[in-house]
Amino acid sequence: MAVPGLEQLPGTELAAGSFTISAEEDAKLAQVVGDGAPAGAAQPLWAYVATQRGIGVSVEELCALADFDVNDGPLLGSTAMTWSQPIERGVEYAVAGEIVDIARKSGRSGTFDILTYRERLLAPNGDEVASSTSAWILPRKEA
Amino acid sequence: MSALNVGDVLGPRTIASVDPELMKLFAEILDDPNPIHLDPAAVRAMGLGDRVVNQGPANFGYVLAMLREAAPEAAVRKLDVRLGGNVFAGDRLIAAGRVEQVEEAAGERVLACRVWLENDGGTRVLEGSATLVVPA
Secondary structure: OOOOOOOOOOOOEEEEEEEEOOHHHHHHHHHHHOOOOOOOOOOOOHHHHHHHHHOOOOHHHHHHHOOOOHHHOOEEEEEEEEEOOOOOOOOEEEEEEEEEEEEEEEEOOEEEEEEEEEEEEEOOOOOEEEEEEEEEEEEOOOO | OOOOOOOOEEEEEEEOOOOHHHHHHHHHHHOOOOHHHOOHHHHHHOOOOOOOEOOHHHHHHHHHHHHHHHOOOOEEEEEEEEEOOOOEOOOOEEEEEEEEEEEEEOOEEEEEEEEEEEEOOOOEEEEEEEEEEEEO
């Protein structure tokens, strides 16, 4: 079901940005979640982390695009990550993204919207290295 | 060449106790100041108990580390997961999976896998699919 007032949101491009993974932060990430990296490459979880940090909008601003206050508790529902090639440390990746969808649902816990957006990590030659598509659950107090 | 075939189990990889200090470190890495990952008082205020809540993406990371351990020669091409419950500080978790389909094409073996992350109570706090690729 479309969300009244937000029918034009899907397809909206997010402000682009960039991100460079340092060896120090990569080591910290491995400390947190365990080592998932192919030999010589950075941790694959950067597909999520680097896109979130590198995109040109904050989570607060992303929620605001969906007319939602981040203090009302958005919940991460699902994420799909893809990798076309290993992520590298020390490379300045461009980060681009767009809103994929927003849909209104009703359940036992009340009314909520599902905001889906996709962000991509791009190599200096423009090739997509990795992507992250996440669906956030936005509980609506009144709908 | 991967020895993995349909029905083979991936993992398990055990996280003995989710460490709240590592949540603080991950909050820095994510640049995410959400207090439910840092302050038990914020968790209590939300009616979620007394222990801080792990960041969802950390749970993805446990699965990626499990896949790396189970198939070190494989490249992960896709991980598609749904979060099914909160993970709290001190929880013991088990990351695991199973190979469901193997296809060979263009000199590669493509492994379609189910993956999950389970807590001590048997609740799957994360579940989804992964695609791995190894040279044929």
